[in-house]
Amino acid sequence: xxxxxxxxxxxxxxxxxxxxxxxxxxxxxxxxxxxxxxxxxxxxxxxxxxxxxxxxxxxxxxxxxxxxxxxxxxxxxxxxxxxxxxxxxxxxxxxxxxxxxxxxxxxxxxxxxxxxxxxxxxxxxxxxxxxxxxxxxxxxxxxxxxxxxxxxxxxxxxxxxxxxxxxxxxxxxxxxxxxxxxxxxxxxxxxxxxxxxxxxxxxxxxxxxxxxxxxxxxxxxxxxxxxxxxxxxxxxxxxxxxxxxxxxxxxxxxxxxxxxxxxxxxxxxxxxxxxxxxxxxxxxxxxxxxxxxxxxxxxxxxxxxxxxxxxxxxxxxxxxxxxxxxxxxxxxxxxxxxxxxxxxxxxxxxxxxxxxxxxxxxxxxxxxxxxxxxxxxxxxxxxxxxxxxxxxxxxxxxxxxxxxxxxxxxxxxxxxxxxxxxxxxxxxxxxxxxxxxxxxxxxxxxxxxxxxxxxxxxxx
Numbered sequence: 001x002x003x004x005x006x007x008x009x010x011x012x013x014x015x016x017x018x019x020x021x022x023x024x025x026x027x028x029x030x031x032x033x034x035x036x037x038x039x040x041x042x043x044x045x046x047x048x049x050x051x052x053x054x055x056x057x058x059x060x061x062x063x064x065x066x067x068x069x070x071x072x073x074x075x076x077x078x079x080x081x082x083x084x085x086x087x088x089x090x091x092x093x094x095x096x097x098x099x100x101x102x103x104x105x106x107x108x109x110x111x112x113x114x115x116x117x118x119x120x121x122x123x124x125x126x127x128x129x130x131x132x133x134x135x136x137x138x139x140x141x142x143x144x145x146x147x148x149x150x151x152x153x154x155x156x157x158x159x160x161x162x163x164x165x166x167x168x169x170x171x172x173x174x175x176x177x178x179x180x181x182x183x184x185x186x187x188x189x190x191x192x193x194x195x196x197x198x199x200x201x202x203x204x205x206x207x208x209x210x211x212x213x214x215x216x217x218x219x220x221x222x223x224x225x226x227x228x229x230x231x232x233x234x235x236x237x238x239x240x241x242x243x244x245x246x247x248x249x250x251x252x253x254x255x256x257x258x259x260x261x262x263x264x265x266x267x268x269x270x271x272x273x274x275x276x277x278x279x280x281x282x283x284x285x286x287x288x289x290x291x292x293x294x295x296x297x298x299x300x301x302x303x304x305x306x307x308x309x310x311x312x313x314x315x316x317x318x319x320x321x322x323x324x325x326x327x328x329x330x331x332x333x334x335x336x337x338x339x340x341x342x343x344x345x346x347x348x349x350x351x352x353x354x355x356x357x358x359x360x361x362x363x364x365x366x367x368x369x370x371x372x373x374x375x376x377x378x379x380x381x382x383x384x385x386x387x388x389x390x391x392x393x394x395x396x397x398x399x400x401x402x403x404x405x406x407x408x409x410x411x412x413x414x415x416x417x418x419x420x421x422x423x424x425x426x427x428x429x430x431x432x433x434x435x436x437x438x439x440x441x442x443x444x445x446x447x448x449x450x451x452x453x454x455x456x457x458x459x460x
Contacts, residue, residue, distance in 0.1 A: 017302035019163065019317075020310050022156035024276035024297055025141045029094075031165065032138035034267035035129065036092030039104065042126075042260045043085040050077050054114060057382050059402055061116035061395050064445055069113045083107055091133065094143020098134055105130040116395060117388040121172070121351050122261035128168055128324075129268075136161040155297030160317060162275060167321055169268045170229040175328045175349035177225030182353070184339070185222065188214035189426040190355035194256070208255065224248050232272035245269050256352075336455030340425055340433075342392050343449065358390020358423040359430065362400060364407055365416040365439075375403055375417075391423045393433060393453045397440055404441030417441040431457045 054071045062069060071077050084107040090100035109127045112119075137157050139145045146153040184190070192214035207213060224244065231241035249262035270277070276296070283293040306314065331344025338345050339354040362375040377386070381399075389395040400417045407415040416439040422430040431454075434440075438452040 014302070016306060016314050017304075019158070019160040019314065020306065021159050021302045022297075022300045023159045023162055024274075024279060024299070025138070025155055025157040026278040027271060027273060027275045028136060028138040028157055028162060028165070029140075029142040030278040031267065031271050032094065032097075032133065032136075033092055033142065034270070035133070035264075036088050036090075038260060038264055038267060039088035039108075039126065039130075040085055040092060043081055043088055045260070047078075047081055050081060052382070053118060054111075057115075057385065058380060059385075059399070060114060061385065061389070061398055063113055063116055064394070064447065066113050069110065071114055080107060080111065084111070094139040094145050097139030097143060097145050101130060101133040105134060116392075117385045119346055120259075120261075121349060122259065122264060124347060125168075125172055126264065129165070132164055132168055136165060156299050160313065162271070164317060164321075165268075165271050166233075168324070169265075169271060171324050171328075172349045172351075173225050173229050176351050177222055177227075179348070179350045179353055180218070180222040180225065182339070184426045185218055185353060188218050190353070191218045193355050193427055194352075221248075228269075229272070232269060235274075238273065242269060242273075334449050336453070337457070340423075340457055341450075341453050341455055342394060343453070354391075355426055356391030356423055357430070358421060358433070360386075360390050360396060360419060360421045362403055363418050363420070364403070364412070365418065366412045366414065367416065368412075368414050390421070391425070391433065393421075393450065394445070396421060396434060397443060397445060397450075397452075400440035401443075401445075415441060425457070428457075 054077045060071065072080060084104060087100045087104035087107065090096055091104060105127065108123070108130055112123050112127055137154070138161075140152055140154040140157065180186075195208040195213050195217070228241055228245055228248075231237040232245070246266060249266050252258060253262040274280075279294050279296070285291075286293050303310070328348035328350075331338040331348060331350075334341060334343035336343070338350070362377070363372055364375050365372040381389070389399060396419055400419055404415050404417045407417075418436055418438065419434050419440060420436050421433040423433040424430045433454060435452045435454060440452070443450075443452060
């Protein structure tokens with residue numbers, strides 16, 4: 001029988017309808033509680049660092065096109081973090097949930113975009129998850145909203161909401177695994193550098209100094225990132241996969257200083273369990289203590305056909321997930337090794353793949369005076385800003401332009417700024433990162449490949 005367009009569209013239509021079938025809401029509600037609680041802990045832990053990171057710096061490294069995002073003056077940043085903490089608590093208990101999720105998303109995104117030198121993949125992931133939580137109906141159970149408005153309460157949720165969160169959690173794992181398929185990682189770098197020179201954990205820290213440790217962590221991380229999501233999705237391997245995920249993230253928490261990220265991922269991977277796992281766990285506890293069990297929800301099957309609002313939701317889901325799948329691949333549009341040039345590195349889940357040690361010096365030339373001098377950066381940048389800028393060409397350009405503007409304001413109208421940047425990538429001999437003959441004061445920031453970055457480096 002010949003294949004028709006209707007035949008080709010049948011599986012696609014069936015999948016679309018299944019996304020609008022209902023599943024038990026228990027796992028989504030549980031995820032909301034865990035996520036909100038962890039976000040409150042994260043915000044609380046950041047309170048002591050507000051002054052150092054957002055108040056004290058004279059200069060902030062911004063993201064391209066978002067130079068207007070600036071810290072609030074005075075006690076404004078403390079107010080921002082206070083609102084973030086309150087929003088996280090409201091998400092946890094499900095009070096004014098959608099408003100709280102929206103406030104938290106806007107607030108965490110604002111803080112994230114204030115300082116490029118503080119870029120962390122896990123904060124980016126938190127911002128994305130908090131955005132999705134605005135639309136996921138996780139407040140219809142185990143929430144104050146459902147208690148105050150009984151008509152809101154529901155024991156089920158559309159399947160797309162569960163799969164959307166799963167996709168957002170799974171994509172970073174998969175792309176992190178793909179990114180590890182590079183020569184440096186396969187030869188144990190930069191893991192060897194971190195394990196050798198890092199702080200030794202109190203328990204069995206001597207094992208990290210063994211010759212095989214970098215390969216164990218490198219290859220173990222590679223295999224884990226690539227296989228953990230399929231293993232969590234398959235019922236037969238799910239329990240083992242979660243135990244391995246638990247061990248993986250606990251080891252990371254003990255060995256590396258990566259904040260709350262391991263705990264967020266431990267909580268997030270529960271979303272791959274069966275949707276009713278919290279209800280079944282509750283019923284087992286209820287049976288043990290002799291309490292009545294929680295009845296299973298009545299679930300609706302796939303709709304016969306999609307209505308217009310469902311089709312719009314499906315289109316929005318396809319656009320969002322498609323963007324999340326394509327955007328991390330943009331580094332292939334740039335020349336050179338992304339670990340060296342940094343073009344396309346951020347927002348691509350390229351986690352802990354490179355260690356850079358940079359020596360950067362800025363030189364100003366006033367052609368009208370015929371003088372060249374080294375710019376003294378003492379007191380201008382915080383230590384953590386200087387360290388991060390050392391291997392990041394975009395940040396070097398930003399600061400060169402800032403220095404040029406500052407010198408123009410001091411009367412050097414024709415000022416030129418050039419940079420000598422010698423950078424070591426994953427233990428290699430330091431090499432020039434930017435062209436020292438280019439006047440960076442005249443270079444405009446751009447998303448196009450940057451010819452002033454020395455794309456090729458000698459692998460030595």
